[in-house]
Amino acid sequence: MTQEIDQTSKLKVAVVGGGIAGATAALHLAEIGVHVDLIEKNNSLVSGPPICHLHAGGNLYREISVEQCINLLTQSIESVRLYPHTLNRRPTLIVVPHSDGGDPLSLIPRLEQIRAVYQSLVDADQGNEVLGAPEDYFKLYHREQLQALKDKQQNTHPVDYDDWLIPFAQHVDLDNIKYPVVAVNEFGWSVFRIAASAMLVLEKMPNCNLKTNTRLSAMNWDGKQWSLQLDNEGLITHRDYDYVINACGFETGFVDDLANAPRKRMVEFKAAYVTKWGQNKQLWPEVIFHGPRGTENGMAQLTPYTNSVFQLHGMTPNITLFDGGLVSNNEESSQPQLPTRLKNKIMAGWSDSVRIERSEKAIEHMSRFVPSYENAKEFGTPLYGAQQIPGHDETLRAADVSFAAQHYARIEVVKGSSALEAVRKISAKWQLSDRLTNSIEVTHPNAVALMQEEVVTRAKQLAKERGYPQELAEVYGY
Known part of the structure; x- marks a missing residue:
């Protein structure tokens, strides 16, 4: 593998920012044989804003378009295939209380559209069936069904929607909500297991150099390459790169200013x-x-x-x-x-x-x-941070990449599941490798070879180091 990578590409790419966007970008580029430096100001990766939900269909957001929902669905499926040990497989309930002016029935046509798209994705590639069977993508519950569940005892390991809804039926004020309640396979996503997966892969890749505790302080385009000035706790170095990817999350604008590439x-x-x-x-x-x-x-x-x-x-x-x-x-x-x-x-x-x-x-x-x-x-400590939203539409949830200046791109994800699509677009536009395939697993052999036990162990270590309960790193659900 080392010999194959070293002979594949002499291009050097700098990825600035080691959140989920930057870590995913570096992982993808390293897997396709590109020499990449990942520059991150903190001492570990993916430590930014709270990630708890996959958003496989965008069902948390009533205000976004169906197009965004479908984009999030597709991106989420690809992200799960890249990071197979990061899901918490349990359903999500969408509930409209009387204190809200919405109508739960208005959610159903969009859910049907999302389910139909999910079915088509599974029909095209069985590997896309990561959210359960398409026909089980969602289920509706009316008052009488929930009332019947109140007297049930939950299995030790819930096996279906009915099992999962028992505690909800027993503890929620059923007089306070409208019907139906929607149960949907919007799964949880562990930020600590994402961080662990990315770090385990990148630390092993001979063509990836992790530059943690390092800040970008200046950059200049000489007509052929970017020269970056890097500050590693007071030690200043200069490095030349063929391409630069700005994946700085909420600080993306600082790098835009250094690159003289303005953006709203x-x-x-x-x-x-x-x-x-x-x-x-x-x-x-x-x-x-x-x-x-x-x-x-x-x-x-x-x-x-x-x-x-x-x-x-x-x-x-x-x-x-x-x-x-x-x-x-x-x-x-x-x-x-x-x-x-x-x-x-x-x-x-x-x-x-x-x-x-x-x-x-x-x-x-x-x-x-x-x-x-x-x-x-x-x-304990809240999960907190800031997210960027490209443009001026605060309801935007599905975004990926924009290009500006010479050999300079920004990964501008609002939701973490958009990161892989963003870097794949960059790889294609810049023609960084001729080894691209449509298969996530073939393109990323090191990522999909990880074992769940090693991911969880590393994730729990990261949670402890960052001052969070280890429960946030453990596997939950099916």
């Missing part, structure tokens, strides 16, 4: 809260209670992990959303400027008082729909 974008700061519901002994699905964003009735999201640990989102100004948390760039810079207090959270972490206060508000918000959740407790 927004940045949004978000947080999710880690809680433990000690009285719970059941296995829950993920549950999304819809609500108008930015109001006291904003969406509430319950994401389950092992050992009764749950992650909470609450789309209210006092929980997941922040005053000044959504900002646009100006004509002077491509980098939107978050308020100083939010920058400090990203760089230095949270004070105990703010962490506890917002976590308790998230618990209170969830207990409006699941009354017994009021007994849950704050359980």
Whole structure:
């Protein structure tokens, strides 16, 4: 393998940023035989904004187009095939409470379209069947069906939608919601197992150089190559590259400024809260209670992990959303400027008082729909960070890549599942290799050869190093 890679390509590519976009880009390029340097300011990869959900169909977002939903479905399937040990296979429930003005029946036509596309993808390639059988992609539950589940006992290992919905039927205020409730195979996605998978592969690849604890401080195009000035904890070096990929997430605009490649974008700061519901002994699905964003009735999201640990989102100004948390760039810079207090959270972490206060508000918000959740407790550091949104449409969720300047591209994902499609487009446009195939597995033999045990072990180590409960790294679900 080493000999084959060394003889494949003499091109050198710099990937700036080691979040899910940059790590996936470096992994793909290394797998197809390109020499790549991955430049990351932190000491490990994929440590950015909270990832908890695959978004295989975009069903959390009522406001986005069907086209975006289908793009997210396709991208998610490819991402699962690239990172096969990163899913938490449990369904998601889409619930419309009476406090929301929506109609759950309006969700069904879009779900039918997504299911039909999923069926066509599976028909074209059986390897795409990563979300269960297409005919089981979603199921509707009416009040009487949930009422009947209240008297059931959940299996130790849930086997179908009915099993997964038992705790929901027993603990949710069924008078407080509209019907039907939608159960859909939108699976969970472990950010720690994604990080572990990428690092395990890249550390072994002879044509990939991981430059962690390193910042890009200047760059210049001489007409043939990019010269990058790199700062590794005070040690300044210069390196020449044939191509540069900007995968800096919410800091993409800083590199755009260095490259003199202006771009309109927004940045949004978000947080999710880690809680433990000690009285719970059941296995829950993920549950999304819809609500108008930015109001006291904003969406509430319950994401389950092992050992009764749950992650909470609450789309209210006092929980997941922040005053000044959504900002646009100006004509002077491509980098939107978050308020100083939010920058400090990203760089230095949270004070105990703010962490506890917002976590308790998230618990209170969830207990409006699941009354017994009021007994849950704050359980550690929130998952937080900022995401970029290309352009000025804050509802955009499916985005991938844009090209600018000479041999310079930006990976501009809003959802992590878009990263692989982005780098594949870059590889094709720049003709970086003639070894491309349509098969994820053939193109990425090292990634798909990983074993679940080694991924989980490394993921738990990363969670511990970053100050998070190890439950967030463990496998949950089917």
